[in-house]
Amino acid sequence: KSSVQTIGEEQIQNPYTELLVLKGHQDIVRFLVQIDDWRFASAGDDGIIFLWNAQTGEKLYELRGHTHKITAIAPFSSSDVTEEKNDLIITASADRTVIVWDCTSGRQVQKVSCFHSTVKCLTVLQRLNVWLSGGSDLCVWNRKLDLLCKTSHLTDAGISALVELPKNCVAAAVGKELIIFRLSASDNGSEGWNVLEVKRLVDHQDNISSLVSVNDLTFVTGSHIGELIVWDALDWTMQASECNFWDSSVHPDVQPEIKLSQSPSETSVQHLTSDEECVFAAVGKGIYVYNLQMKRVIACQRTAHDSSVLHIEKLPNRQLISCSEDGSVRIWELREKQQLPAEPVPTGFFNMWGFGRANKQANQAAKKMQENTPMYFLELVGDLIGHSSAVQMFLYFGELGLATCSADHLILLWKDGERESSLRSLTLFKKLAQNGDLQLKL
Amino acid sequence: MISAPDVVAFTREEELEDDLYREPPLPEEYSVPLFPFAGQGANPWAKVAGSKFTRDFILISEFSEQVGPQPLLTIPDDAKVSGTFDLNYFSLRIMSVDYQASFVGHPPGSAYPKLNFVEDSKVVLGDSKEGAFAYVHHLTLYDLEARGFVRPFCMAYISADEHKIMQQFQELSTEFSKASECLKTGNRKAFASELEKKLKDLDYTRTVLHNETEQQKKANDKGYYTTQAIEKANELASVEKSIIEHQDLLRQIRSYPYRKLKDSEFHPYEPECALDRADVGCDQDPTASDPTEPGETHLYTHVPSYTPKLIKAKSAKCFDKKLKTLEELCDVYFFTQTLDQLHHIERTFRGDVCYLLTEQISRALLKQQSVTNFLFEDVSFLDEKPPEKQYRGCQGLGQDAIDEKCLEESLAPKVVISLGSYKSSVECVPIKMEQEMEDSEGPKMSESVMSEHQENLDYLDADIKGSISSGESIEVLGTEKSGSGLTKSESQASLPVIPSPQAGRSKVGSRRTVSEDSIEVLSTCPSESLIPEDFKASYPSAINEEPYADDDEGGLRFTPRLNPGVNDGQDSVLKQESLVQVDAACCIGKESPSFLEPLPELGQKPCEEDGVVRIPPQPYRPAEQGLRGGFPSHDGLSGGLLPYELDSRYLSGSREVSKSSLDECSDSTSYISSAASTCSDRTPSPAHLACAAGERHRKRAGQNALRFIRQYPFAHPAIYSLLSGRTLVVLGEDEAMVKKLVTALSIFVPNCGVYAKPVKHWVTSPLHLVDFQKWKLIGLQRAVSPGGVNVLHALSRYSRYLSILDADSKTLRCPLYKGTVVARLADHRTQIKRGSTYYMHVQSILTQLCSKAFLFTFCHHLHLPISEREPEESVVNRRINFLKLQLGLANEDIKIVQYLAELLKLHYIQEPGQAGNPLLRFDYVPSFLYKI
Numbered sequence A: 001k002s003s004v005q006t007i008g009e010e011q012i013q014n015p016y017t018e019l020l021v022l023k024g025h026q027d028i029v030r031f032l033v034q035i036d037d038w039r040f041a042s043a044g045d046d047g048i049i050f051l052w053n054a055q056t057g058e059k060l061y062e063l064r065g066h067t068h069k070i071t072a073i074a075p076f077s078s079s080d081v082t083e084e085k086n087d088l089i090i091t092a093s094a095d096r097t098v099i100v101w102d103c104t105s106g107r108q109v110q111k112v113s114c115f116h117s118t119v120k121c122l123t124v125l126q127r128l129n130v131w132l133s134g135g136s137d138l139c140v141w142n143r144k145l146d147l148l149c150k151t152s153h154l155t156d157a158g159i160s161a162l163v164e165l166p167k168n169c170v171a172a173a174v175g176k177e178l179i180i181f182r183l184s185a186s187d188n189g190s191e192g193w194n195v196l197e198v199k200r201l202v203d204h205q206d207n208i209s210s211l212v213s214v215n216d217l218t219f220v221t222g223s224h225i226g227e228l229i230v231w232d233a234l235d236w237t238m239q240a241s242e243c244n245f246w247d248s249s250v251h252p253d254v255q256p257e258i259k260l261s262q263s264p265s266e267t268s269v270q271h272l273t274s275d276e277e278c279v280f281a282a283v284g285k286g287i288y289v290y291n292l293q294m295k296r297v298i299a300c301q302r303t304a305h306d307s308s309v310l311h312i313e314k315l316p317n318r319q320l321i322s323c324s325e326d327g328s329v330r331i332w333e334l335r336e337k338q339q340l341p342a343e344p345v346p347t348g349f350f351n352m353w354g355f356g357r358a359n360k361q362a363n364q365a366a367k368k369m370q371e372n373t374p375m376y377f378l379e380l381v382g383d384l385i386g387h388s389s390a391v392q393m394f395l396y397f398g399e400l401g402l403a404t405c406s407a408d409h410l411i412l413l414w415k416d417g418e419r420e421s422s423l424r425s426l427t428l429f430k431k432l433a434q435n436g437d438l439q440l441k442l
Numbered sequence B: 001m002i003s004a005p006d007v008v009a010f011t012r013e014e015e016l017e018d019d020l021y022r023e024p025p026l027p028e029e030y031s032v033p034l035f036p037f038a039g040q041g042a043n044p045w046a047k048v049a050g051s052k053f054t055r056d057f058i059l060i061s062e063f064s065e066q067v068g069p070q071p072l073l074t075i076p077d078d079a080k081v082s083g084t085f086d087l088n089y090f091s092l093r094i095m096s097v098d099y100q101a102s103f104v105g106h107p108p109g110s111a112y113p114k115l116n117f118v119e120d121s122k123v124v125l126g127d128s129k130e131g132a133f134a135y136v137h138h139l140t141l142y143d144l145e146a147r148g149f150v151r152p153f154c155m156a157y158i159s160a161d162e163h164k165i166m167q168q169f170q171e172l173s174t175e176f177s178k179a180s181e182c183l184k185t186g187n188r189k190a191f192a193s194e195l196e197k198k199l200k201d202l203d204y205t206r207t208v209l210h211n212e213t214e215q216q217k218k219a220n221d222k223g224y225y226t227t228q229a230i231e232k233a234n235e236l237a238s239v240e241k242s243i244i245e246h247q248d249l250l251r252q253i254r255s256y257p258y259r260k261l262k263d264s265e266f267h268p269y270e271p272e273c274a275l276d277r278a279d280v281g282c283d284q285d286p287t288a289s290d291p292t293e294p295g296e297t298h299l300y301t302h303v304p305s306y307t308p309k310l311i312k313a314k315s316a317k318c319f320d321k322k323l324k325t326l327e328e329l330c331d332v333y334f335f336t337q338t339l340d341q342l343h344h345i346e347r348t349f350r351g352d353v354c355y356l357l358t359e360q361i362s363r364a365l366l367k368q369q370s371v372t373n374f375l376f377e378d379v380s381f382l383d384e385k386p387p388e389k390q391y392r393g394c395q396g397l398g399q400d401a402i403d404e405k406c407l408e409e410s411l412a413p414k415v416v417i418s419l420g421s422y423k424s425s426v427e428c429v430p431i432k433m434e435q436e437m438e439d440s441e442g443p444k445m446s447e448s449v450m451s452e453h454q455e456n457l458d459y460l461d462a463d464i465k466g467s468i469s470s471g472e473s474i475e476v477l478g479t480e481k482s483g484s485g486l487t488k489s490e491s492q493a494s495l496p497v498i499p500s501p502q503a504g505r506s507k508v509g510s511r512r513t514v515s516e517d518s519i520e521v522l523s524t525c526p527s528e529s530l531i532p533e534d535f536k537a538s539y540p541s542a543i544n545e546e547p548y549a550d551d552d553e554g555g556l557r558f559t560p561r562l563n564p565g566v567n568d569g570q571d572s573v574l575k576q577e578s579l580v581q582v583d584a585a586c587c588i589g590k591e592s593p594s595f596l597e598p599l600p601e602l603g604q605k606p607c608e609e610d611g612v613v614r615i616p617p618q619p620y621r622p623a624e625q626g627l628r629g630g631f632p633s634h635d636g637l638s639g640g641l642l643p644y645e646l647d648s649r650y651l652s653g654s655r656e657v658s659k660s661s662l663d664e665c666s667d668s669t670s671y672i673s674s675a676a677s678t679c680s681d682r683t684p685s686p687a688h689l690a691c692a693a694g695e696r697h698r699k700r701a702g703q704n705a706l707r708f709i710r711q712y713p714f715a716h717p718a719i720y721s722l723l724s725g726r727t728l729v730v731l732g733e734d735e736a737m738v739k740k741l742v743t744a745l746s747i748f749v750p751n752c753g754v755y756a757k758p759v760k761h762w763v764t765s766p767l768h769l770v771d772f773q774k775w776k777l778i779g780l781q782r783a784v785s786p787g788g789v790n791v792l793h794a795l796s797r798y799s800r801y802l803s804i805l806d807a808d809s810k811t812l813r814c815p816l817y818k819g820t821v822v823a824r825l826a827d828h829r830t831q832i833k834r835g836s837t838y839y840m841h842v843q844s845i846l847t848q849l850c851s852k853a854f855l856f857t858f859c860h861h862l863h864l865p866i867s868e869r870e871p872e873e874s875v876v877n878r879r880i881n882f883l884k885l886q887l888g889l890a891n892e893d894i895k896i897v898q899y900l901a902e903l904l905k906l907h908y909i910q911e912p913g914q915a916g917n918p919l920l921r922f923d924y925v926p927s928f929l930y931k932i
Helices: A345-352 A357-372 A417-435 B004-008 B087-095 B162-167 B169-219 B227-262 B271-277 B294-302 B332-348 B353-368 B389-399 B402-407 B411-426 B433-438 B447-457 B462-466 B489-494 B501-509 B533-541 B549-562 B570-589 B599-604 B606-614 B621-630 B632-637 B642-664 B687-711 B715-723 B735-746 B769-774 B786-797 B821-825 B835-858 B872-886 B893-909
Strands: A016-022 A029-034 A039-044 A049-053 A059-063 A070-077 A087-093 A098-102 A107-112 A121-125 A130-134 A138-142 A147-150 A161-165 A169-174 A177-185 A193-201 A208-213 A218-223 A228-232 A238-242 A269-274 A278-283 A286-291 A296-301 A309-314 A319-324 A328-336 A376-385 A391-396 A402-406 A411-416 B057-064 B068-075 B121-127 B132-142 B150-159 B474-477 B519-522 B727-732 B759-763 B777-781 B802-806 B811-815 B919-921 B927-931
Touching: A016 A417, A016 B769, A029 A070, A029 A391, A029 A402, A039 A070, A039 A087, A039 A402, A049 A411, A070 A121, A070 A130, A087 A121, A121 A161, A130 A161, A138 A193, A147 A193, A161 A208, A169 A208, A177 A208, A208 A269, A218 A269, A218 A278, A228 A278, A269 A309, A278 A309, A286 A309, A286 A319, A286 A376, A296 A376, A309 A391, A319 A391, A328 A391, A411 A417, A417 B835, A417 B893, B057 B087, B057 B332, B068 B087, B068 B332, B087 B121, B087 B132, B087 B150, B121 B162, B121 B169, B132 B162, B132 B169, B150 B162, B150 B169, B162 B169, B162 B353, B169 B227, B169 B332, B687 B715, B687 B735, B687 B835, B715 B727, B715 B735, B715 B802, B715 B811, B715 B821, B715 B893, B727 B735, B735 B759, B735 B777, B759 B769, B769 B919, B777 B786, B821 B835, B821 B893, B835 B872, B835 B893, B872 B893, B893 B919
Parallel strands: B474 B519, B727 B777, B727 B802, B759 B777
Antiparallel strands: A016 A411, A016 B919, A029 A039, A039 A049, A049 A059, A070 A087, A087 A098, A098 A107, A121 A130, A130 A138, A138 A147, A161 A169, A169 A177, A177 A193, A208 A218, A218 A228, A228 A238, A269 A278, A278 A286, A286 A296, A309 A319, A319 A328, A328 A376, A391 A402, A402 A411, B057 B068, B057 B150, B121 B132, B121 B474, B132 B150, B802 B811, B811 B927
């Protein structure tokens, strides 16, 4: 526990100095999904979906329709500009139904209940104006909820993750396998689609736990035993793979630490996120930054949290936010290490760990190598403590703040206190002017 | 830092303080010699020590047709209160001044008895022998069995302090009117149902008689009627007549509410107001649900199972029957409500009048701070309903410009009237004026006064002379109208009293040749027909003695306009006013040196004259005088109206407040009410209970806070935490100790809205984030049980949002404080000894903070760029500079003001309807551990 980096009560860089508690859920809140730039939806084990105003924290709608817990949620906004803006969200539940909701009116648009198994993932292909549901099979639906096509029964366990790939392809994680499907327009009509299995990738040794698309050329998968594989999105070949990267001995540039016994939960890749350069992986309690170009982990925080990291996200400003089962949310910043030309520290540092002078040569080489490539480290710049139970997910709203959801049934909206304060001043003077009190008061 | 309460009661209040905090007794040489008449705990300043009762009380009496005037009950219902005071005798006195023109019977030209809906009369009466002064509220209740169907009752507020009665006349009148209206509503209901029963009886009797007559007819077909038959026929006829009469009565009583409703000023008794008065919910009685038509709605529901009885032709002798009790007369529910209201009145007006006045004034001021007052003031009074209609006139005036007011005829009467009762109380007729003139002081009176007198005497109206009262009484005649179309007290406002040129007479008009010891004051106008012209005109100009600023103001505004007709303009008015002053003074302090003063001087330094010399030791008098000095009368004397313009807003406010204060004025010098049990828990409770408790709570909190700042060297950072919105948790094993600390600290907690203070006295479960949002001060149990571990775990987890005061180990963990504000707020070397004084000290500093926060919040350019191109940084700089330089805040004090400003903003922008999502603001600042 002591190995977890802590930050004092003084957090200059932490902008979140105000919070709102959004109450409503009666069970674990697992999903947060952004609808547009000021609204988001939350869903969880109580089967209720709430729509919130991210600025005011106001509860906009309470959508009831599912009888079991929600298993997947996806926003589906109309791609057509000419059409009047019509924001939909699709939710799938353990009651084997999928419901489409209208976010503007808060009404249920349509309900599909012809599933044989629980839908575990939903993906919207905006480009094709269709959405896919993944359970024990993969179904393709159009906006009007017509079933366009479906695959045969794949597995009882079902599809755990779906990601859109170029050229009308999708990758589905089914157990240890990664199956690539291609959607093609059928010959007999414009609305007709066929879905074909194109390839099965069986490189993972264990169940694939996360699947994320990096860019048009690459996507990444992570498995329960900590394998990270980078795939080519066009020909579905393995570009690079990283296993055992939690093992400090493999990566001397990573701060070595005394290893505890590795249990699967500590090596499981819980969540992946990426920007153009790097893939950020939540592995066990730690966070790892994998550089796609260098094909290696450039920075890591082995014990970023007291327990498993459940969700991470990269912010535009080189910051990274992670949330964990321990109920905390932490803000990290990826920083370059200051490299002084003749810094003796690394040597001494390694000496401590027994690399010693015997390895000096190798060390020097390593050091040279490091001098060419910048060194990074993750610095903790702030933590948000509010939830009393595991923080399942969070949603970064930029200026509006950060929404976090948790097993304690709450959603917290973290806000920049300074900004909120000046916004309130603005509102105040608007209202003063409105009431005509301005002259009186000033 | 001596403020009023310190002066008041060296001898008195001690017993009220918690024993724990009892101050050491004063050294003998400093203590105030006990007033000769005073018993243990009596107020040495009270000049009415001759009174035989220990405190103010309310007496309800009846003029019984069987035994004459008799006391029915007193509030508080405690034999100790009235002591040796002769209630029977006093009942006789108060019942003998009933000016109600109650008339029930067969008016000429009417076939049926007519119910007269008599307005209540309000009279002030004094009895110097008993040392008692009373506001007497007469009302008439209907009783079918009573003579003329009426039972005269009166409710009297009896006090040893005549000023109190005089100065609180309007308030008393308003409150008693409520009680009376409640009684009468219940009575109308009961009367109607009684009538119904009677009608059923009569109907039944008629049927029986009819049958008997028929039988007799059948029985003898001899062609002539027996005496018996004739008797029966007569009886039948009389029963039928009786039925018609009773039906008519029923119709009249039922039509009452509707008739009244047409009158815009009519305020039917609202059970809703009963709601906040007492915990008796409306739902107890369906009556409450629809107050406007009590007669119709429930009569049938209540008495469906009534079995009619045969009515004997001859009813029992008057003296044989037992008259209904008051409770029977007015439905139990209404009776209880009335008692509640009376208890409320008793609590409200308890204590010294100056205390009440100060309270009312400060309330007036506070009410005006609508933007900031929610922060540190008691929530209860902010919740109050807006002032009632009768104050409308005044409010309107306050907002208008003075000139407008003078010009606007329509507005004028309202003001005049609403102030009327006060005015009148001012017009205290000098007791035995003639005599005094001959007295040694008399000749020294300035010529002008004399001539004024002579002049005015000419105007004396015959009517008034006629009303010379018997000795030993001060009487203020309240509104009396028998006009059925008009409402009672409220109706004053609707009276079209047009200030007439005769105003000049007024003063003298009220001056009567009365025998020794009597002061008689005629107050608000009765219906026009009843009141002589002089009287109507008199109100506006009779002003000066008014302690109520707004009264003065109201009066003054009119004088210039009113008087030019008569006399030579303002000058004479002024003289008159000063004359009145003199008169009043002489009522108060018989030998007033100010009689000697030439008028001009009187105008220049009146406060001193009034406050110190003329009026014998009166604890709060100086404050009151100070107020007066700043305002109307004296400025009026010097001829300037300008000052009022400045003060007009303030002044108008005080009227509202005099109303609002009713809620929460229990005097520090008064006894702890038996009814208001010790409720330290300030969770929402019926308003008046909370108020009574509120006062004590304040005092106790002040005392505890004093102890806290003396005992704990780290009081400053703790208070800073509270003021800057960081939740303070008081952790301890002993519930009483924790609660005491929480109570002490609660006075520093700013409110987040107009809801209850964000203070939680005792929590035993682990805290959660939501709690910090809701509560800013929490008492937390430290337990050794496993649960206790969780509690502590939660504390350490959320430690960044918390300051933790450990009451057991006497440590405090909280951010550093280096500012100066709190040092002034909580100086451990303070000389303040008393809880209530300290409370006021705190309030005053907090008020300063509030005003700073207000300035900060509402200065436009501190928050928004002056020009569009201005960068945000310069606004921020400006903001910081303002806080530091303009407001003179240092270090952490800035945070306090910023937090308060944030609360103000939230409060202001919050839409009235919605509660708003509570937010939690916090800082990432390191905490330190303080130890003793």
